[in-house]
Amino acid sequence: MERENMRELKGHAVEYADGDTNFEGYVVVPDKVAANRACVVLTHDWSGLTAPTKGLAARYAALGYVCFALDVYGKGVRGDPIGDNSHLMNPLIEDRSLLQRRLLAGYNAARQFSSVDAARMAVVGYCFGGTCALDLARAKPPHLKAAVSFHGGLKSPDIEEDKPISASILLLHGWNDPMAPPEHVLGIAEELTAAEADWQLHVYGHAQHAFTFEDAKFPERGIVYDRKADERSWAAMRHHLDSSLGG
Amino acid sequence: MERENMRELKGHAVEYADGDTNFEGYVVVPDKVAANRACVVLTHDWSGLTAPTKGLAARYAALGYVCFALDVYGKGVRGDPIGDNSHLMNPLIEDRSLLQRRLLAGYNAARQFSSVDAARMAVVGYCFGGTCALDLARAKPPHLKAAVSFHGGLKSPDIEEDKPISASILLLHGWNDPMAPPEHVLGIAEELTAAEADWQLHVYGHAQHAFTFEDAKFPERGIVYDRKADERSWAAMRHHLDSSLGG
Numbered sequence: 001m002e003r004e005n006m007r008e009l010k011g012h013a014v015e016y017a018d019g020d021t022n023f024e025g026y027v028v029v030p031d032k033v034a035a036n037r038a039c040v041v042l043t044h045d046w047s048g049l050t051a052p053t054k055g056l057a058a059r060y061a062a063l064g065y066v067c068f069a070l071d072v073y074g075k076g077v078r079g080d081p082i083g084d085n086s087h088l089m090n091p092l093i094e095d096r097s098l099l100q101r102r103l104l105a106g107y108n109a110a111r112q113f114s115s116v117d118a119a120r121m122a123v124v125g126y127c128f129g130g131t132c133a134l135d136l137a138r139a140k141p142p143h144l145k146a147a148v149s150f151h152g153g154l155k156s157p158d159i160e161e162d163k164p165i166s167a168s169i170l171l172l173h174g175w176n177d178p179m180a181p182p183e184h185v186l187g188i189a190e191e192l193t194a195a196e197a198d199w200q201l202h203v204y205g206h207a208q209h210a211f212t213f214e215d216a217k218f219p220e221r222g223i224v225y226d227r228k229a230d231e232r233s234w235a236a237m238r239h240h241l242d243s244s245l246g247g
Numbered sequence: 248m249e250r251e252n253m254r255e256l257k258g259h260a261v262e263y264a265d266g267d268t269n270f271e272g273y274v275v276v277p278d279k280v281a282a283n284r285a286c287v288v289l290t291h292d293w294s295g296l297t298a299p300t301k302g303l304a305a306r307y308a309a310l311g312y313v314c315f316a317l318d319v320y321g322k323g324v325r326g327d328p329i330g331d332n333s334h335l336m337n338p339l340i341e342d343r344s345l346l347q348r349r350l351l352a353g354y355n356a357a358r359q360f361s362s363v364d365a366a367r368m369a370v371v372g373y374c375f376g377g378t379c380a381l382d383l384a385r386a387k388p389p390h391l392k393a394a395v396s397f398h399g400g401l402k403s404p405d406i407e408e409d410k411p412i413s414a415s416i417l418l419l420h421g422w423n424d425p426m427a428p429p430e431h432v433l434g435i436a437e438e439l440t441a442a443e444a445d446w447q448l449h450v451y452g453h454a455q456h457a458f459t460f461e462d463a464k465f466p467e468r469g470i471v472y473d474r475k476a477d478e479r480s481w482a483a484m485r486h487h488l489d490s491s492l493g494g
Contacts, residue, residue, distance in 0.1 A: 169452075175436055175440065175448075176440070182433055182436075186429055189422055189429075189450070189452070192452055193422065193423070193452055193453060197452065198452065198453075198475070199452035200449065200450065200451055200452065200479065201422075201448075201449070201450040201452075202447065202448070202449050202450075203436070203447065203448040203449075203450070204447055205416075205436070205439055205440055205444065205445065205446035205447065205448075206440060206445075206446075228445065232447065235486065239482065
């Protein structure tokens with residue numbers, strides 16, 4: 001796997017609020033920022049904004065983007081990176097309107113962050129974060145150019161969509177992902193087609209859930225790291241962000 | 248579309264036989280060949296080895312590969328590039344064993360061609376040629392490293408497969424291709440998984456059949472050029488051949 005051969009960039013916490021609820025995001029800025037940079041909003045997996053997401057944020061910043069990892073759980077609400085976090089995730093999966101509202105709060109905070117070019121925004125997420133990336137695209141916020149889901153949930157929500165999704169969408173999917181079976185793939189293809197979105201789906205044969213997470217070693221649950229799919233999806237994401245966000 | 252900005256490389260006819268049947272392929276060699284080169288075997292669409300396939304062969308040679316366009320119809324048997332060529336194609340679709348035999352004859356001729364590195368072989372095809380590229384991979388010939396199908400038929404044949412497919416397979420598919428509906432996509436995913444093939448599927452939303460052919464302007468038949476899908480699939484193919492065939 002291409003892990004950028006450089007020291008990991010340091011980030012820092014950023015607080016923001018939505019009404020009475022406080023959130024704590026995490027932002028990493030590339031070295032040597034001269035002009036404002038395009039921004040990758042990173043949506044965390046079901047464990048919340050924990051160390052793995054912070055590590056990913058540093059990798060995105062190393063690509064030259066300001067990476068703003070948003071928080072949909074709330075300040076101080078964090079799960080276990082390797083445990084069961086459904087008690088944190090499920091309330092938001094069951095209330096997609098609340099999830100969208102929290103995504104938009106984070107997105108708006110990212111756009112207001114210094115050194116961000118608020119006209120060149122993308123969202124990227126992994127697992128539950130992939131679902132979040134798609135839900136942010138479905139919310140159609142201004143200037144969102146691209147959305148990328150790595151082994152995300154693909155089940156379409158029951159949210160009414162009244163105008164085209166303008167973000168260019170890239171779904172990176174392992175065919176043997178038990179969390180995203182073929183019927184969900186067919187469903188989201190239909191949904192995104194009807195929504196007039198520019199969309200692509202890259203399917204990796206044999207790959208299972210969490211195929212980019214090197215610590216994913218739970219074959220009994222279909223959660224397994226896959227080096228080929230990791231490398232291919234990373235390259236596809238880079239190409240997609242490059243072409244969507246420009247230089 | 249990235250059309251290589253150079254004069255088109257010239258090719259020439261190459262005759263070969265399978266038993267009593269004579270075939271006429273077409274080969275284009277890159278400029279400045281020093282060592283032997285990796286070879287892209289190109290499988291023609293339903294019109295046979297006509298001008299569009301020869302133009303594609305020149306584009307593959309411009310990438311640095313020896314491009315050997317094989318012939319599954321027979322010497323002098325050519326169709327109409329824009330007409331109905333089902334009378335030529337259907338006998339081979341109905342006899343996949345005969346088709347495989349002809350594909351192997353061409354493949355072997357390509358491997359014996361001077362300036363080809365016979366250990367670094369790939370096959371690429373468009374439309375019916377995409378089906379052919381997959382059928383060649385299914386025949387498991389020696390040293391076939393990669394197979395790429397552009398808007399090819401995806402229906403799996405009823406051919407018994409007794410060992411893993413070793414070629415790395417890339418399927419480039421328009422979601423709205425009426426010749427390759429979702430049930431064929433699901434079927435080939437199942438087939439290639441069972442065959443233990445390294446496979447990827449890139450789906451382009453809204454794209455229809457023949458999305459890389461600039462002259463495809465038949466929306467009433469679902470045959471339409473699509474610039475985005477053309478560019479994306481060309482880039483994906485390049486990456487796939489680079490990584491499968493090495494330098």
